[in-house]
Amino acid sequence: MSDAxxxxxxxxxxxxxxxxxxxxxxxxxxxxxxxxxAYHSEFRGTPAGFLGVDLFFVLSGYLITTLLIIEHNATGRxxxxxxxxxxxRRLLPALVLMVTTLVAVSLAVPDLFALxxxxxxxxxxxxxxxxxxxLLGGDSYFAMFDEPSPLIHAWSLAIEEQWYVVWPVxxxxxxxxxxxxxxPAVIAGLAACSALxxxxxxxxxxxxxxxxxxxxxxxxxxxxxxxxxVLTAPQRRLGFLRERWVSICAVGGLIGWxxxxxxxxxxxxxxxxxxxxxxxxxxxxxIWGIRMQPHSxxxxxxxxxxxxxxxxxxxxxxxxxxxxFLVLTPDRVDIGEPxxxxxxxLVTGVISYVSYVALExxxxxxxxxxxxxxxxxxxxxxxxxIGSFTLIPAGPERETTMRIAASEALPASTTTTQPAVPESxxxxxxxxxSEGLSTTSTTITPxxxxxxxxxxxxxxxxxxxxxxxxGPQGETIxxxxxTRVGCGTLSDQSRDWCNGRLVSWRESVVADAPDIVVMPxxxxxxxxxxxxxxxxxxxxxxxxxxxxxxxNENLDVLTATGAHVAVMTTPCFRYEGEVNGFDLHxxxxxxxxxxxxxxxxxxxxxxxxxxxxxxxxALTCPNDTYDFIxxxxxxxxxxxxxTQGALPIVWRWLVDELLTTADTAxxxxx
Numbered sequence: 273m274s275d276a277x278x279x280x281x282x283x284x285x286x287x288x289x290x291x292x293x294x295x296x297x298x299x300x301x302x303x304x305x306x307x308x309x310a311y312h313s314e315f316r317g318t319p320a321g322f323l324g325v326d327l328f329f330v331l332s333g334y335l336i337t338t339l340l341i342i343e344h345n346a347t348g349r350x351x352x353x354x355x356x357x358x359x360x361r362r363l364l365p366a367l368v369l370m371v372t373t374l375v376a377v378s379l380a381v382p383d384l385f386a387l388x389x390x391x392x393x394x395x396x397x398x399x400x401x402x403x404x405x406x407l408l409g410g411d412s413y414f415a416m417f418d419e420p421s422p423l424i425h426a427w428s429l430a431i432e433e434q435w436y437v438v439w440p441v442x443x444x445x446x447x448x449x450x451x452x453x454x455x456p457a458v459i460a461g462l463a464a465c466s467a468l469x470x471x472x473x474x475x476x477x478x479x480x481x482x483x484x485x486x487x488x489x490x491x492x493x494x495x496x497x498x499x500x501x502v503l504t505a506p507q508r509r510l511g512f513l514r515e516r517w518v519s520i521c522a523v524g525g526l527i528g529w530x531x532x533x534x535x536x537x538x539x540x541x542x543x544x545x546x547x548x549x550x551x552x553x554x555x556x557x558x559i560w561g562i563r564m565q566p567h568s569x570x571x572x573x574x575x576x577x578x579x580x581x582x583x584x585x586x587x588x589x590x591x592x593x594x595x596x597f598l599v600l601t602p603d604r605v606d607i608g609e610p611x612x613x614x615x616x617x618l619v620t621g622v623i624s625y626v627s628y629v630a631l632e633x634x635x636x637x638x639x640x641x642x643x644x645x646x647x648x649x650x651x652x653x654x655x656x657x658i659g660s661f662t663l664i665p666a667g668p669e670r671e672t673t674m675r676i677a678a679s680e681a682l683p684a685s686t687t688t689t690q691p692a693v694p695e696s697x698x699x700x701x702x703x704x705x706s707e708g709l710s711t712t713s714t715t716i717t718p719x720x721x722x723x724x725x726x727x728x729x730x731x732x733x734x735x736x737x738x739x740x741x742x743g744p745q746g747e748t749i750x751x752x753x754x755t756r757v758g759c760g761t762l763s764d765q766s767r768d769w770c771n772g773r774l775v776s777w778r779e780s781v782v783a784d785a786p787d788i789v790v791m792p793x794x795x796x797x798x799x800x801x802x803x804x805x806x807x808x809x810x811x812x813x814x815x816x817x818x819x820x821x822x823x824n825e826n827l828d829v830l831t832a833t834g835a836h837v838a839v840m841t842t843p844c845f846r847y848e849g850e851v852n853g854f855d856l857h858x859x860x861x862x863x864x865x866x867x868x869x870x871x872x873x874x875x876x877x878x879x880x881x882x883x884x885x886x887x888x889x890a891l892t893c894p895n896d897t898y899d900f901i902x903x904x905x906x907x908x909x910x911x912x913x914x915t916q917g918a919l920p921i922v923w924r925w926l927v928d929e930l931l932t933t934a935d936t937a938x939x940x941x942x
Contacts, residue, residue: 291338296562297331298583299574300555304328305586307533309593309620313613320536320543323529323551325428326492328590330555332432333496334503340443341504352440359436363587364653365635366627367429370591371398374422377599384599389421397426398653400433403484420910422595429591431486435493459498466491467549474544475802482544492552499556503563519568522561526570528554539800541807588624588632596620602900674733675776676740678723678752678784721750722934725786725835727777729794730757731843731913738919748927754780760794762801762822778829788933789830790886792840793872795912798864810864816871823875827883836937837883838930839876841869843892846900846911865889884936886929891922 304327311321343350371394378385396405406427446455470488473481482488532551536543562571574580582589593616600616602608607615726736736753745751754777759770781789797819800809808815823839830837842865869889876885892898892907900907905917914922 291335291342294563294566294571295575295580295583296566296571297335297559297574298581298586299576299579300327300331300559300562301583301586302579303574304331305582305589305593308590309617312594312597313616318533320533320538322538323533323536323548326489326548326551327529327555328428329432329489329492330496330499330552331559332435333493334499334556334559335496336436336439337443337497337500338504340440341500344444344447345504350440350444352444355440356436359433361635361638362632363429363433365631366588366591367397367426368653369627369631370595371423374595385422390423393421393423393426397423397430400426400430402430403427403486404430407481407484420598422598425590425594427484431489432493434486435490439493439497456498456501459494459501463491463494463498463549466494467546470548471545474541475807479539479544483538489548491549492555495549495552495556496559499559503560515565518561518564519570522558522565522568522570525554525557525561529558541800585621585624585628588627589620592623592627593620596623602906673756674737674753675780676736676751676753678725678750678786721746721748722788722930723750723784723786724752724788724790724930725780725784725830726751726753726755726790726792727780727830728753728755728790728792729759729796730755731794732790732792733757734913735919735922738916739923743923749930752780752784752786758796760796761791761826762797762819774825774829777826778832781830781833781835785833786835788838788930788937789835790838790840790930791826791830792888793842793868795842795845795865795868797842798868811867819871820875827879831882835882836933838886838933839872839883840886841872841889843888844898845908846898882937884933886926886933888922888926891925 304324307318307321307324307327309321310318311324315321340350340355374385374390375394378390392405393402396402402423406424446458450458466487466489469485470482470491473485473488529551532547532554536547540547558570561568562574565571596616596619600612600619602612605612605615726732728736732753733755736751736755739745739751740753743751756770756773756776759773762770798810800807801815801818802808808818827837844865869887873885876883892902894902902918903921905921906915907918909915
């Protein structure tokens with residue numbers, strides 16, 4: 273039989289294979305985006321709502337591979353250029369609109385987003401490499417929670433687009449090189465390799481590589497591709513009993529995925545060592561059952577008008593919800609929950625619907641020659657990327673470590689005046705703040721001032737930098753600092769980027785000769801860690817022993833010149849940012865911080881007289897409950913770091929605590 277006859281036969285044998293629109297699949301899209309939005313809204317019932325992305329991945333793998341199989345079986349080839357143009361027409365317009373809007377807003381309101389990362393994020397999002405930009409940009413372990421990017425969620429779009437570029441080519445190679453009966457086994461093997469890559473790159477101290485990597489997440493897309501091969505293979509007619517079992521399997525698969533959404537978490541190591549694979553398989557089973565039984569109760573339920581309509585605009589909902597969340601924050605919208613969430617959802621829904629009706633659908637229906645489409649889409653995207661990089665000013669380079677040396681300034685005067693703490697959130701000039709701080713203490717100012725060295729993480733990097741610039745340096749206290757982003761009080765071995773921390777502390781103690789060293793307990797001390805390739809889980813006896821050993825090691829360094837050490841508890845937090853591999857949502861939860869502070873108190877009680885406790889939780893949780901507002905001023909700008917308005921309040925309180933600690937230490941020494 274000739275090639276032409278074979279193609280003709282294939283065409284006649286596969287005329288029934290059409291990828292008709294299925295409302296039930298739209299319903300699956302709706303469930304996926306609901307899970308993601310709920311996760312970013314911090315609904316307690318969806319700790320693993322990020323698995324909505326994996327549902328998208330499996331569905332995309334299934335749909336794209338089905339299209340490729342249909343075209344190849346019908347024509348004996350795949351028109352790659354036309355395929356890529358169709359994908360670009362479907363995805364680029366809405367992305368370009370969102371990016372253009374963000375660029376315009378950032379230029380109009382420069383302080384809204386972190387400009388130093390936005391320029392890079394715009395380009396990497398438009399080029400669909402945002403996942404690797406996040407990992408290779410040097411900020412994967414802190415930038416995503418320090419100042420969340422409005423484009424960080426484009427990482428999943430990048431992986432999908434990379435799939436669209438590579439998979440059709442690999443698909444053709446497989447069809448030409450591998451016998452057709454062995455292709456499913458090859459795809460299963462590739463998926464297994466991806467799952468193994470995720471397992472081997474996942475470490476409790478940093479899960480970002482496993483979470484964002486294309487190689488580690490492509491398993492879900494491959495599982496979707498395998499589902500397409502199964503569903504496009506010749507099917508035997510199902511009997512009544514087999515139809516019932518297919519429906520039961522489909523419901524079971526969807527329930528399995530939902531259970532993982534409810535009970536898993538993004539920091540669970542088992543999720544990276546089989547959990548993500550299990551979620552993808554559950555989704556694949558659900559898709560298989562839905563397509564095998566299009567008239568089942570499950571298919572009808574998923575295809576109901578509400579879910580199907582939401583599924584049609586799910587791409588826009590995913591694109592817009594995260595920037596909307598970052599703009600409509602509690603400090604900008606003076607309403608509480610659940611009204612704030614309602615406003616966010618309404619704004620996201622309206623923008624997504626308008627984008628779908630006015631842009632996405634019309635562009636999809638355009639009939640232009642492929643060459644003109646490619647030139648128009650590619651040219652506009654490249655022009656937007658270049659223009660954005662040019663127009664958005666470069667922000668200041670992010671500081672990851674800060675060494676503030678003690679000044680030789682002498683106290684200006686002695687005072688006993690105590691002004692009232694501001695009761696309004698009205699912005700103050702930095703000068704007036706400094707004047708207020710210079711007359712804070714009710715204690716007679718020592719001469720010379722108390723020399724204070726602060727060590728700590730990014731919270732105290734920002735706080736000490738503020739004090740060195742605007743505080744009364746040298747009047748009541750002479751401040752120095754040795755701070756490092758992402759480093760708490762644990763051993764340097766727990767995190768690679770903390771290497772040299774103790775060496776630096778030792779040098780600072782010798783150089784600054786502090787009277788008091790403030791050692792803040794950090795939320796970083798409540799993380800599972802990997803030490804010498806061994807995973808140590810927070811809350812275990814092994815972890816507690818490691819924590820106390822680290823604190824004792826810190827004391828040996830910090831007291832080397834006779835300084836008194838003030839162990840400071842960790843404040844209250846409420847983080848609402850994007851997932852970043854460190855699961856800040858649970859690590860800064862109240863039960864974690866309370867337990868960590870309890871361990872700090874126990875440690876201080878067992879320590880010598882040269883160690884005392886400063887309880888900043890009492891300031892940030894005056895009623896033992898987190899409140900976003902402190903003295904009518906927003907406490908945190910991102911749920912973790914203090915706002916500029918809160919820092920004067922924090923320092924007024926802390927200066928008093930330090931002077932009291934100095935008096936106590938002096939009395940003990942005498």
